[in-house]
Amino acid sequence: MSAARPAQPQIALNLLDLKRLHQEVRAHSDLHADEASDAALRKVEDAATEALRLIIAVHGWPGHSLVGEDGANAAWWIAHHSSDRAFQQHALSLLEEAVTAGEATRRHLAFLTDRCRVMADRPQLYGTQFSYQQADLRPFEVEAPDRLDARRAEMGLEPFDAFEEFVRSLAPPPVPMEVPTEGSEQ
Structure with a gap:
């Protein structure tokens, strides 16, 4: 990948702004804890998805030569976090x-x-995908786990154990709420 100037730097800047806004809203929301946080995040994701959909309609997938590496990263981020599953599938094929x-x-x-x-x-x-299950961060089911690290290597990914350690360092488990027991002070 080259560091050449992208053909459409303004599109790159727009994609980067959408990614930054998504990250800000996500960082300040309590994911899935309340309807207001979910609605705010969904609104930003929907707007970013629509913007990316329009870019794709005119230019195709915003790759490195069109928007540079950072812009292409932002396009992927938007597709990855979109709540529109049909759009995600389309983005995947592109x-x-x-x-x-x-x-x-x-x-x-x-x-x-x-x-x-x-x-x-x-x-x-x-x-690459994890979720909390009973207050423990776990990867979603993996197809043919005995070949996982070989598939990861083919995609330029680190071994799974190292990645899992990294993911856990970024997302410590939620603090369990104490449930008062009879006779305890509240």
């Missing part, structure tokens, strides 16, 4: 083509592939 053409990274393809598979209630291939 991203596959972009990777083949050298316009996107295999890493992004691995993450979006897993996200689409998990959302379709299918086992993931690369072990």
Whole structure:
């Protein structure tokens, strides 16, 4: 991937602004804890999805030569976090083509592939998606786990154990709420 000036720097800036806004809203919301946080996040995700949909309609997938590496990363981020599952599937097929053409990274393809598979209630291939289950962070089901690290290596990903350690360092388990017992002070 080159550091050449992107063909559409304004589109890159728009994508980066949408990603930044999403990250800000996400950082200040209590995910799935209340309706207001969910609604605010959904509003930002929907606007970003619509903007990316329009960019794709005019230019195709915003790859490295169109929007630079940072812009392409922002496009992937928006697709990855979209709540529109049909759009995610469409973005996945475009991203596959972009990777083949050298316009996107295999890493992004691995993450979006897993996200689409998990959302379709299918086992993931690369072990990139996690969820809290009974206050423990766990990966969603993985297809053929004995081949997981080989598939990850093909996509330029680190071994799963190292990735899982990294994910856990970023997302410590939620603090369990204490339930008062009879006779305890509240």
